[in-house]
Amino acid sequence: MKFIHLDKTHSVEKEKRDDTFQITIDEKKKYDVSEIVIQSNLISFKANGKLYHINFAIANDKQYYSVDGENFVLEKEKSKTAKTSTQQKGNTVFSQMPGLLVKVPVSVGDKVKSGKILAIVEAMKMQNELPAPSNGIVKKINFKEGEQVDAKQVIVELEIKK
Amino acid sequence: MFRKILVANRGEIAIRVAKACKELGISTVGIFSNVDKTSSHLLFMDETVWIGESAPNASYLNIDAIIDAAKKTNSEAIHPGYGFLAENELFASACEDAGINFIGPNSKSLTLVGDKIASRNTVKKLGVPIIPGMEMTSTDISKFKMMAKKVGYPVMVKASMGGGGKGMRVVHNENELEKSVAAGQREAKSSFGDDSIYLEKYIEQPHHIEFQVLRDKFGNCVHLYERECSVQRRHQKIIEETPSPVLNDGLRQMMGEAAKKIINASHYTTAGTVEFLLDKNKNFYFLEVNARIQVEHPITEMVTGVDLVKQQILIAAGEKLKLKQEQISQNGHAIEARIYAEDADNDFLPSPGKILYLNEPSGPGIRVDTGIYQGWNVPPHYDPILSKLIVWAENRKSSLPRISNALKNYILLGLKTNIGYLRRIVNTENFIAGKYNTHFIEENEKKLKPTNENLDIALLAAVLDKGKEKLSLTTETSIKSNPWTEIGKWEICKNGE
Incomplete structure (x- = not known):
């Protein structure tokens, strides 16, 4: 099985041996796991002889684990959202978080320079300014000011001149 | 005493206030916006009133709707909590006009102390040191440029109203100034409904230390010692403790007396906080007065044994303060950690969403002021605060493992929180030694990164929790034995047997 944690894929292979599982992570780290409840x-x-109690929750594509006070969010590799990078792509500007689109200070057809703020999203009283990833022309604006946007939704699309 | 109070807030503070009302025998009225129809604060209210759409301006900042709700329910007083309208003099005066008691200072003294510029000018006259800077707010960028040049960079641009670091920005050179002023105005407007901002000299490596004060309508005034609030991210406090590891008794007395002097001069009645900056040479400067109950008030309650919210209500009801300065002492040590819905490992980005699993800590010396429940959807419209974890122990040394363990046992799954991050903070060498200032977060950035040392264990759990092996190795625990069925017949003892 493959899981994604913070954009990194990890392989986890499980093999049953008598009354234990032998689990191999990333093809090198081996764990003998027993007494599962x-x-x-x-x-x-x-x-490997150490006892763990782990709270977990599963929703949609995501699995949440709390181990020794730290939370881990894992996604199965096949899920589509996992493949979307958290980096701004060359010609799009997308929201980093769910929130309210408070400002789009550009219009379709505007020439913009790299770094120019194309959208401001607000959530929980914090404003997140989204800059143009490169020089270009505003091709499409997908939301109006005042609308709710989700994390990773594209707000502005640019046409990049080569 | 009041018979009924409307709590004009949401989340943990609305619950905290409602509990104090209940203990005083006062019935409670709660308000809610569209998105808060199923929020937990409503469970603590005897009556609830819908006040508007989800956006803060339409609901928790909607003065007319809140006054209407109070009138409709015959509430005699309104408790504003913190944030929203807590320090808004228009709201206080709307309450006064409607004949409703605003639990806080009156609108006149709020204008004086809630407005940071006005209070700076008042305090200067009292001989308490203030930070050099502008004596009035402005929208004229040239005035900002002029003052910045005069006091020297770095400077700080601040919202005149409100607090909590909103609308506040450090500016290092003139190139950044214009952009920071604009951004500060925008944030101040959206947070407090007022875009007045000003500029002052930025004090480097400071401690942020505040004093809790209570003052009644007869002018009786006491302070309840300090809170050390130097652990801040983006100028917002995340961990507070009392007593401060840096104050000695002499300085503590001096600052406590200065705090009382400021509150007395403002004719301010209720619970309030005087904030100071302490520079590296232990000079203190007046920063601002917070005319509200503060997020971090519980640590003061833990070491002094005084219920601040109850005192605030009693003072508003016109009762005389029974506490005397000499009766108030600091007993033991308390630390608070603020639990936020934010991705602490990714620039503290807000992280609203559904709470899939929740288990909050409890035990000796552990208090959780919470506003959440499992299954609840944390909305994106308001402050990211979810709850506050407060611990008390007989001294600082014992309070450190207590908060670390309590954070470890604070389990919240389904959205990103700062819980793991807070635990990493309290386990740093600098925090344990009590050697930190407001730059703690930047200076310890590397040490506060997650180690992911337990990622493997999470991955193990991930392949095991499916139960796809049909539990050949797992045992679903069930109560196999039941003493009530095994022991046999029971009979209640009759008298004398």
């Missing part, structure tokens, strides 16, 4: 949002097991 699952109860609603809690999984307990022994890995």
